[in-house]
Amino acid sequence: MAESKQVVLRTEHLKSFYILDMQGTQKVVKAVNDVNLEIYENEIYSIAGESGCGKTTLLKTLFNEIVPPQRLVDGKLYYRINSEEVDVTTFSAEEKRKLRMEYISYIPQGSMSVFNPVIKIKGTYEDFIGSHVEVKNRDEIFAIARERIQELGLPKNVLDVYPHQLSGGMRQRVTIALASSLNPQIMIGDEPTTALDVVVQRGVIQMLKDIQKKLKNTIIMVTHDMGVHANIADRIGIMYAGKIVEEAPTEKIFDMPLHPYTQFLINSLPKFGDKTMRESVPGSPPSLADLPTGCPFHPRCPHVKDICREKMPETIKVDAEHKVACWLVEEEFNG
Amino acid sequence: MDKLLEANNLTKRFSQGNVISRAILTAVDNINFYIKPAEIFTLAGESGCGKTTTAKMILGFEEVTSGQLLRNGEPQTDKEKAWITEGVQAIFQDPFSTFNPMRRVDAYFHETVYNFKLAKTKKDAIDWIDQKLQLVGLTYQDVAGKYPSEFSGGQLQRISIARALLTDPKLIIADEPVSMVDASLRMSIVNLFKQLRDELGVSILYITHDLATAYYVSDRIAIMFRGKIVEMGSVEDVLMNPRHPYSKLLRDSIPQADPNLRWDSRVTLAELEHEEYSRKGCRFAGRCPEVMDICKTVVPPDVRIDDVFVHCHLYEELEEA
Numbered sequence: 001m002a003e004s005k006q007v008v009l010r011t012e013h014l015k016s017f018y019i020l021d022m023q024g025t026q027k028v029v030k031a032v033n034d035v036n037l038e039i040y041e042n043e044i045y046s047i048a049g050e051s052g053c054g055k056t057t058l059l060k061t062l063f064n065e066i067v068p069p070q071r072l073v074d075g076k077l078y079y080r081i082n083s084e085e086v087d088v089t090t091f092s093a094e095e096k097r098k099l100r101m102e103y104i105s106y107i108p109q110g111s112m113s114v115f116n117p118v119i120k121i122k123g124t125y126e127d128f129i130g131s132h133v134e135v136k137n138r139d140e141i142f143a144i145a146r147e148r149i150q151e152l153g154l155p156k157n158v159l160d161v162y163p164h165q166l167s168g169g170m171r172q173r174v175t176i177a178l179a180s181s182l183n184p185q186i187m188i189g190d191e192p193t194t195a196l197d198v199v200v201q202r203g204v205i206q207m208l209k210d211i212q213k214k215l216k217n218t219i220i221m222v223t224h225d226m227g228v229h230a231n232i233a234d235r236i237g238i239m240y241a242g243k244i245v246e247e248a249p250t251e252k253i254f255d256m257p258l259h260p261y262t263q264f265l266i267n268s269l270p271k272f273g274d275k276t277m278r279e280s281v282p283g284s285p286p287s288l289a290d291l292p293t294g295c296p297f298h299p300r301c302p303h304v305k306d307i308c309r310e311k312m313p314e315t316i317k318v319d320a321e322h323k324v325a326c327w328l329v330e331e332e333f334n335g
Numbered sequence: 336m337d338k339l340l341e342a343n344n345l346t347k348r349f350s351q352g353n354v355i356s357r358a359i360l361t362a363v364d365n366i367n368f369y370i371k372p373a374e375i376f377t378l379a380g381e382s383g384c385g386k387t388t389t390a391k392m393i394l395g396f397e398e399v400t401s402g403q404l405l406r407n408g409e410p411q412t413d414k415e416k417a418w419i420t421e422g423v424q425a426i427f428q429d430p431f432s433t434f435n436p437m438r439r440v441d442a443y444f445h446e447t448v449y450n451f452k453l454a455k456t457k458k459d460a461i462d463w464i465d466q467k468l469q470l471v472g473l474t475y476q477d478v479a480g481k482y483p484s485e486f487s488g489g490q491l492q493r494i495s496i497a498r499a500l501l502t503d504p505k506l507i508i509a510d511e512p513v514s515m516v517d518a519s520l521r522m523s524i525v526n527l528f529k530q531l532r533d534e535l536g537v538s539i540l541y542i543t544h545d546l547a548t549a550y551y552v553s554d555r556i557a558i559m560f561r562g563k564i565v566e567m568g569s570v571e572d573v574l575m576n577p578r579h580p581y582s583k584l585l586r587d588s589i590p591q592a593d594p595n596l597r598w599d600s601r602v603t604l605a606e607l608e609h610e611e612y613s614r615k616g617c618r619f620a621g622r623c624p625e626v627m628d629i630c631k632t633v634v635p636p637d638v639r640i641d642d643v644f645v646h647c648h649l650y651e652e653l654e655e656a
Contacts, residue, residue, distance in 0.1 A: 050517045197381035202588040227590030250594045268522045269592045270551035280522035284487045
């Protein structure tokens with residue numbers, strides 16, 4: 001299974017910073033700092049991390065939507081289009097526009113602001129689909145929309161209502177249906193289940209999995225809820241201060257977390273039937289504009305050593321699928 | 336039994352519309368519960384189940400439509416809103432909107448100290464504030480002269496807990512206190528509640544949708560659904576062995592941080608919330624996997640099994656037996 005996997009999206013030393021000019025002094029927010037990813041076809045890859053660790057910026061960069069003050073400082077971003085790897089960072093605005101919806105689509109977090117509140121849902125569908133598909137009339141667009149909506153088990157009449165008439169969970173599901181309507185290769189979700197009720201969240205996760213199974217495409221999503229990761233993801237990347245510090249298949253992350261930060265994240269979660277004391281990660285996340293030297297986690301790490309304060313550890317492969325960037329592991333691994 | 340706060344047949348109705356067409360929505364429907372001294376009581380449920388409305392009624396922000404709220408056995412009347420400020424304090428969901436961004440954080444502390452005449456001199460005031468801040472792991476030096484933007488969400492939430500502690504409250508109403516705080520820092524807030532209960536004997540009404548932290552922190556729990564308490568008892572009983580079909584669904588829907596415990600069944604979601612509010616019999620009947628004919632027409636009774644109250648027709652016979 002692992003051998004024949006096709007890489008669909010690949011990044012090389014991706015660096016994307018926010019460069020702010022404040023009255024002559026330059027402030028650089030290193031939101032995506034040297035990220036190397038390989039994301040395969042037919043998988044759900046999810047990225048975990050605290051707020052302010054650069055998750056959303058990473059997604060925007062992967063979506064190839066970089067708007068100042070965000071800038072792509074360095075690195076390459078490859079998509080696999082028609083079995084060929086293409087560097088999309090050099091694409092023109094029109095080329096990028098063509099890829100959206102059809103090749104890569106985006107599911108935003110706040111579904112409240114996705115739909116125009118003064119037009120019916122079908123108006124939004126018309127705008128989105130109509131700008132990508134050559135059709136003779138509107139009915140063809142609605143046929144595409146209706147088909148997907150019915151496949152996903154949503155009520156038929158959602159196209160004919162205004163956004164405020166739908167509950168939050170329904171609106172989120174309609175948003176996901178919209179993002180999937182042109183069968184994209186990659187779907188990117190920015191906290192697609194956050195701010196929903198637990199039962200609704202379960203329904204939305206169920207729907208995302210259904211879509212992925214049906215289209216056999218790739219979903220890249222970000223969430224801070226480790227419970228959601230455990231339920232949906234095939235592989236998990238743990239992000240801290242703009243870097244992916246650990247990456248492994250879901251079972252490995254939960255059974256054998258190697259990075260101290262991952263260990264904290266997992267051990268701090270309360271479990272049913274277990275009332276033993278849980279500790280949260282000490283301290284607070286660093287500012288991306290003023291990163292500590294060396295490993296960015298060292299001020300909060302209980303196992304800190306001298307080298308951690310000086311040098312950022314290299315990402316090493318513990319096994320074929322498990323990567324981690326930590327001096328502790330490096331020492332153990334290299335003897 | 337000693338009851339710090341008791342709600343008897345508490346009801347809140349909201350009416351929408353005008354003279355010609357009026358819709359009445361019962362947000363909280365005849366609920367009964369009590370909170371003992373030094374315990375953490377959780378009200379859990381999804382959004383729109385009436386948990387925040389209940390908190391607002393206890394705090395006096397919303398008028399009670401019918402029913403009674405008793406503190407130490409004394410009813411709350413309009414004139415006695417004072418007990419709200421003396422014995423009860425609140426912590427809200429979003430720490431960033433709790434504090435005015437243009438105002439220094441320590442100003443809130445000094446204001447409360449001044450309003451409640453808690454100190455005679457400035458030095459006494461600072462000592463008093465420092466003492467309360469130390470309970471949450473901060474010092475006066477940490478907050479003096481700083482604006483809310485200089486703190487993280489977790490820190491601000493701890494500051495708002497310290498502010499609530501200034502008046503030595505007996506009861507803290509915490510409305511979704513951790514849902515805006517980062518997952519990695521949540522436990523520090525929740526552990527703080529445990530510490531307050533054990534060391535200061537403060538009771539906490541913990542309102543949340545997160546059953547995992549509710550299990551971890553609380554002593555007793557009530558599960559609310561569309562304005563009704565459907566199940567109430569100790570957390571061990573209610574969460575480890577849920578009896579009401581809705582409690583079961585809610586408990587099963589918590590994503591467990593363990594890839595071996597993935598969901599294997601599917602859920603049906605409610606299409607219209609309003610329909611559930613106006614349903615005649617049991618409000619969960621439309622989605623309940625164990626629905627019977629009686630559920631659609633007759634409001635279920637409150638059945639007591641061991642020490643757990645269940646609001647469901649399924650257990651009716653058990654009580655008669």
